[in-house]
Each structure stands twice: as C-alpha cells, then as structure tokens.
Amino acid sequence: MPNSDAHNSVGLVSPCRARFEAAFQLLNGSVLAEHELVYETYGELNAAGDNAVLICHALSGTHHAAGFYAEDDQRPGWWDLAIGPGKPIDTRRLFVVCSNNLGGCDGSTGPNTLNPATGKPWGAKFPQPQVQDWVRSQKLLAEYLGISRWAAVIGGSLGGMQALQWAIDYPEWVEHCVALAAAPKLTAQNIAFNEIARHAILSDPDWCEGDYLSRDIVPTRGVALARMVGHLTYMSADGMSDRFGRELREGSFTPEAESEWVFQVESYLRHQGTRFSAQFDANTYVLMTRALDLFDLAVSDQGDLKAALDKARADFLVLSFSSDWRFPPHRSIEIRDALMAAGKPVTYANIETDNGHDGFLLPNQTYEALLTQWMRRVGPT
Amino acid sequence: MNRHDLNTVLSWVPLGSKVLDLGCGDGAFLKRLCEERSAVGVGVDIDPDNLVSAVSKGLDVIQEDINEGLNCFTRHRFDVVILTHALQELTHPHLALERMVHIGEEAIVSFPNFGHWRCRTHLGLTGRMPVSKAMPRSWYDTPNIHFCTVKDFEALCSDLRIDIIERATIAGAAQNWLGKWWPNLFASSAVYRIRRSAH
Numbered sequence: 413m414p415n416s417d418a419h420n421s422v423g424l425v426s427p428c429r430a431r432f433e434a435a436f437q438l439l440n441g442s443v444l445a446e447h448e449l450v451y452e453t454y455g456e457l458n459a460a461g462d463n464a465v466l467i468c469h470a471l472s473g474t475h476h477a478a479g480f481y482a483e484d485d486q487r488p489g490w491w492d493l494a495i496g497p498g499k500p501i502d503t504r505r506l507f508v509v510c511s512n513n514l515g516g517c518d519g520s521t522g523p524n525t526l527n528p529a530t531g532k533p534w535g536a537k538f539p540q541p542q543v544q545d546w547v548r549s550q551k552l553l554a555e556y557l558g559i560s561r562w563a564a565v566i567g568g569s570l571g572g573m574q575a576l577q578w579a580i581d582y583p584e585w586v587e588h589c590v591a592l593a594a595a596p597k598l599t600a601q602n603i604a605f606n607e608i609a610r611h612a613i614l615s616d617p618d619w620c621e622g623d624y625l626s627r628d629i630v631p632t633r634g635v636a637l638a639r640m641v642g643h644l645t646y647m648s649a650d651g652m653s654d655r656f657g658r659e660l661r662e663g664s665f666t667p668e669a670e671s672e673w674v675f676q677v678e679s680y681l682r683h684q685g686t687r688f689s690a691q692f693d694a695n696t697y698v699l700m701t702r703a704l705d706l707f708d709l710a711v712s713d714q715g716d717l718k719a720a721l722d723k724a725r726a727d728f729l730v731l732s733f734s735s736d737w738r739f740p741p742h743r744s745i746e747i748r749d750a751l752m753a754a755g756k757p758v759t760y761a762n763i764e765t766d767n768g769h770d771g772f773l774l775p776n777q778t779y780e781a782l783l784t785q786w787m788r789r790v791g792p793t
Numbered sequence: 794m795n796r797h798d799l800n801t802v803l804s805w806v807p808l809g810s811k812v813l814d815l816g817c818g819d820g821a822f823l824k825r826l827c828e829e830r831s832a833v834g835v836g837v838d839i840d841p842d843n844l845v846s847a848v849s850k851g852l853d854v855i856q857e858d859i860n861e862g863l864n865c866f867t868r869h870r871f872d873v874v875i876l877t878h879a880l881q882e883l884t885h886p887h888l889a890l891e892r893m894v895h896i897g898e899e900a901i902v903s904f905p906n907f908g909h910w911r912c913r914t915h916l917g918l919t920g921r922m923p924v925s926k927a928m929p930r931s932w933y934d935t936p937n938i939h940f941c942t943v944k945d946f947e948a949l950c951s952d953l954r955i956d957i958i959e960r961a962t963i964a965g966a967a968q969n970w971l972g973k974w975w976p977n978l979f980a981s982s983a984v985y986r987i988r989r990s991a992h
Binding site (some may be wrong): 745757 | 853
C-alpha cells in the first residue's frame, strides 16, 4: 500500500462470501441449486439503511473495487480512483458494496468453481448468465446484507449497463443511477470484437472444449490474445500515440542493425495479455462477452428504449468519454435522450479525454469533479 | 455587467414551471428559478467548468452545443425555454428561436440591443465597431457574432411566425421611460416572451 494513497484510501480490505442455498433460475431456464457471491464493502451501513451504494464491475472486473489486500500490496482495487474517504464515492458517508458477478472467476460461483452435481469444475457447462440474472442475484445479496434500497447503483461499461438494468428491473430499489461509458445494447462491431476474443480462446489447443481445468491446463495463449484485442478497444489512437508512439523497446531503426524489433506498444499488449491470462478464467471470458452481446436494455419493450427507461424511478448521471470508440459518446447520448424523452432527471456530459473507453477508470479533472459534485446528492444529506 | 434582464425573466416564469435554461452558465440563475419560482429546471451548457458548478448546485445539466440544434429535446416538452444574453453568440439564432418555441410552450429571450444610442454614436462618430463595458471585446475576438437590434428581432419573429407575448426593455435609470417609448434607441437590452404562432 503506497504511502501516498494512505490518506484517502479505504485501506486494508478483505473479501466476504455470501451463500445462497435456494435454487436460482437463470433467464435461460437453467437452475443453480445453490450459489455463492464474493463481495467487498467499504464504509458503514447507517441505521436508516439509506446510504448503500452498489458498484457494478465491467467485463473483466472483480469485487475488489478499492483498497489493498496487504501492506505491501502495490495495486489497489480497480476503482480506487473513485471510492474512498473524501473521494467521489465518499466512504465516510456511503456504504459501498461491490460483488463479483455470477459466472465470474474471482470467487463467485462460476465456471472455475465445482459443480456440486459432478464434483468437478463447471467449465463450459456453466449456464450462460445475462445481465438481468446478475441484477437479480445482486438483489439477493442486498437482502442478505439487510439493504432494502440502493442510494445509488453505479457502473462503467458493462457495469453501467448493469446499473441501468437495475434501474428498470427494480425501480423502487434504485434512487440514483450512474452509467459511465455505457450503451443501450451492442453494435455489430462490438459483437464482432467479442467474437474475435472468443475465437482466440476457442482455437487455443489447450481449450479442450472448455474442460481444461479438469486436465490441469489453461488456454493462456487464447486468453492472452483475447485480452490484447479487448485492451486495444479500450484505448484511443491518440492516447496510444502519446503513450507509445513508434518507440522501440528492443532493436534499432538503423539500417545496418540486424535484430528483432519489439515496439513499446507490442511489449505493452503482450504484457497485458500475459498478465491477464494468468489470472482470468477462459470460460468466464467467453460467458461475460456473451452476456455483453445479449444485453439489450429494451429487449422486453420491443426495442423502445424510452419505454424501457420509463419504468425507472432514479435520477441519472450519464457520462461518455470523447475518445471512446468501443461505446462512443453517441451511445450514451441514446441513453440520455431516451431518459429525457421519458421525463427522467438526467445529467449528461462528454468528458474530453484521450483515454478512450478506459476513461472511466483513469484520472481526469472534469470527470472527477463532476462525479464528486453529482454524488453529493446521493444518500442522506 | 448588470443583468437586470434576469429579474424580468424571473418574474415571467410561472410558478412550478418546467424550465429549460439554454446556456445556463454556472447555474446560478437556474438555481434562483428553482428556489424562487419552484421551477423544475434543466440547464444546457457546453463548458465543463460551468457544468461542474451547476451540478454542485444540485441542478441537472446537459452538455450540449446549442448550435447543434438541440435535437435531444425533440421529444421533450417544457413550459418555458430560456435564452438570456446568448442569442448573439449563436451560429444560427433563427434556428435556435424556432427550436425554442417548438420545445417550449413559451420562450423567453433577452439580448443586448445593438440599436442603442451609445452603439450608434460610437459607430457613427468613431467609425469603429462599438466596444463598451457590457461588450468589452473587439469585433475579431468577440463571442458575440450575431448582434441585432430590437427592431431586427421583432422583424425576425414576424418572419418566423413567432408571436411576441410581452416585451420589456432595460435602460439606464435616467432613460427608463425613454427605453419604454423608444426601445430601439434607448434600451440597452431587451427581454421577450414569445411563442409559436397559432396561425
């Protein structure tokens, strides 16, 4: 835990586990006889229970949103930027909950946990969850924690979509909703990128039809390649030029030089891919990208986004990031316009940044100021 | 700059109205509308710092360029759409006016009157574009790219089939009665309540 972070960090945290023994039926009809969700909380739930905030993670996110696991831990949770004492999501007055989605690979019931029916890892046999399933499972978690209403449900990317789904599935539960770098549904291009990622995994010889865990191998090459493609879509062209340019990490541009060339950007992507493949389950990656593909906020309203969002009772904050080409600003504007057409209170801004889709995870003065100021209306005053 | 026009605008907003404030700036005026007129307000501005200030006041704001046509409001109805001292900064003031009376039952517009005698004498005597305390920038770097006079504005409303419901003029204390009787010459700024013509 770097000292510089100590003053406004939630500090040392540890994950908790909730076990649900009642059968849980997924949207696709499959039933989990029992399941577990792993989660973290920061801050204190007040007596009135009106200061609880739910953070929904993105595609490869986890329940570890803030703080450190050990004193010598160098990397905090994935959204430490926004969560902590004195930060936009201020843990001095808010009780923050973040859970690992069902089907995830960080402790919640998923492909890498044991199927009680067989005693072996679920693997590719784990049923396909959808965003609505995650929302419903998080509602069980909320009830387990003694929460009956969220002061806010907040998320970026897939997490933003999940936050929106919360707002329309359980309107009376969601007082405020924050959707960052989100979209009402995926485009053909979005699905295509997900398919490339899945194809990378499925064509790895170590994939073994998804049954690699019981053979004690991991399709790391496939997962690494999937992550490289995914990661590329999270960055902007300008951001990459600024950060890597055409710099070489190995080799030389001089004509007489005979060497292998490794550009900085190659080295970076390889590193991201390798690091990710060592910790992320291939089946989960396939399931999560599929859940993204299937997501459509207006699916039960014949594609009418206004009708879908009309059900919500929340105040909304919708933010897009100018250089995001995965879910570009106009996708957030679709959400914003549907909310306004439905007469919902909404604040919208397009944050000027070179950080691309990752903009919602990275420091930016306007972004942090807007989120901080808007969050002041969340929870007891 | 004294913004006496704002008091007039405030008094014209019916209690409890749904208000859209175009170019809401830091939201101070919209906040007043919410507090003093029980308005339910939405602000529109393009400047990030203004958005942060407005949000810090508890307001809902939309970051949007008014010049882009305000298409996001096509399916949304407001009781009153307000544009104070920003008309002259727009690329297409006439399109904005048409849009305003389309999305609002009524619109309230205020602008500095370029027909004011000080502007006329400045231009007439010095032969240079007027620069004043209220309009301190030179012609080449001013955001005010579409100045008009009271007469110009009323002619445009007539062309656009926009009805003028009410007009108020702002003039210096000594010239107040002159501003009333001869607005094009003596009003330093003008405030209009307008709506789409029923005909």
